[in-house]
Amino acid sequence: MVDSGTLFQLGSKGIFVALLAFVIVWSSKDPDKYRKLVWVTLFLTFDVIMFGAFTRLTDSGLGCPDWPGCYGHANPLQAMEHIRAAEALMPDGPVTVMKAWVEMIHRYLAMGIGVLIIAIVVISWRFWLQSGRSVHKFSPHFPVALLIFVCIQGAFGAWTVTMKLQPVIVTIHLLLGMTLLGMLAWVGARQKEHPPVAAAAYALRIPALIALILLSFQIALGGWVSTNYAALACSDFPLCHGAVIPQMDFENGFTLWRSLGMTADGEYLPFPALTAIHWTHRVFAFVMAGYIAWVCYKAYKIEGLQTIARGVLAALALQITIGIATVSLKWPLALAVAHNGCAALLVLLLVMLNYKARIPGAAGTNRGPDQLDTRLSAAPNDNA
Template identity: 65%
Template structure:
């Protein structure tokens, strides 16, 4: 119980630091500021989660939620040192323990902030209902109590998968799901943040982008899932040439073992070592599908540039797609450097946010067209 209270105190400290930023802000709408600060920390958490995974620190503390039953690596130093001495390059080292626990502290901080968002919205809703006041403020801006509540349940589910990531020893399907849930959390915060902002009017032509924007978001989610499968199976270097793979357009691949979802890390479903051809199939699929996603999102961004009210989002999407292509190729040609690999993960999260914003704004076009100047 003492260790749990200490862990909770660390998460509360992260949240308090964020709340200090909100309190010191000159923004009169402190709730909106809290939403965007929470989104910013969640984005950073996803980036740091990628760093944790790419440095092979996911088992830096092989238990959960603490580290060898303690609230921080300092108290568990004897256990960590013994594990590191037994296996110097193994999953447990002092550095990896600190990376893993820092990730957990920030995750708990995000959880506290989301609980704060939920409590604030429900209190305001009850106060407004008793006063007979509507919380809808203007076109494109509303005060919803359901989305923060959904965020609370989502962060609880994300925490459960974070625990299973450790207790199930980095099983690929669990780690990939953990990644997807984290990005879903980010997308939901992005939608909540967009609902709190005042947006410039979107031309009626934006209505024509509602369906393409939804399709682009779906394609990106599939691509992120494929990228997560590459990362969790350590298949990033399965093809080290481009545009060919092992000198062939379609190399020898084992899709059956590569895309068997329920299996242990580095193993087939039968418990044998996973063949290299399976890793090749994982990498090649992610690489090939990337061109479909890039082409469609680039086309969508080009269309958005022609619509008043969507031009900034379209411009940012084009830039992000270009950077993502460069970082993806750099991971191949430069032999998977850590900094660029983390940037590639962050780029996917940023594109996701931009597509969420584009979907939100495209849906505003019909509402704005109904409002007289």
């Protein structure tokens, strides 16, 4: 049980992280401090996703096996007696001094994001009311949704620890983090006036949304690979165990509600189940990449979407390269973390593509592409 003093110390660390971000915002020369705050929060969220991958891949998720503190304390220094005792029993186990610090730093950074989102909500409401509820970028509805979402994310962070890294909980925790990043990107995109894009972008709205959904599904599969420690289940490429379709156990591999490394019946997870997990992630990557590349090809032909289309294609090519190198080089930590970071970058870029594809729709309510052409023909063209 965590006492009030420990909770106060933990909260103060989250506030300290947020204060560092506030210093960056208020010392910036950008006159729009609210916009700067949103983008600094987004940047910190991206960093936390990367650090979360590092936490997971270094097996530090149970470095402090309770929550929100570490053996009931606010930091590993205060819990050193417990950590040393656990480390003495299992030197290579989940609890070590290094792993405890990795886990707690991840929590401190996550708490900082929570504080920053609370600040975004308060500031957006204040500016929204001061503007007579007329300034679109200060609408508090998205910030409030962010606050609700970050609370849900925090709950799954707690369950990740208390349920001993149950794969489905950890995977949902990853997906929620990526979704929070995407929501922040959408709020960030609302902070400035974007130049109009060609009316043909109206037809790209659904394909761009499908591309984002496919990416989300692929990230879920990647999280399932990572949380089940199935990264090296196929150690060759492009084949898997020298076969196009190796021996696989999909039933046990994709049973969602089960303990880490175990089947639903409590037996050890067979290796063919790990193979099925890895193989599915690898095969679906080609489906996702092909579709996103097609969407980028269509976007590149639309005035105003060329830059974002190039960015998505470049990130996609980098992600595929990192994925292949990660398998070929036997899953080095730096590449594995970079693979996770590049997935987050793809989320950001596809959210921006979706936002830009909806600019004509927002400018011309209830108008089709032909009507939008008339409205936008007088607007200056810009590829930004």
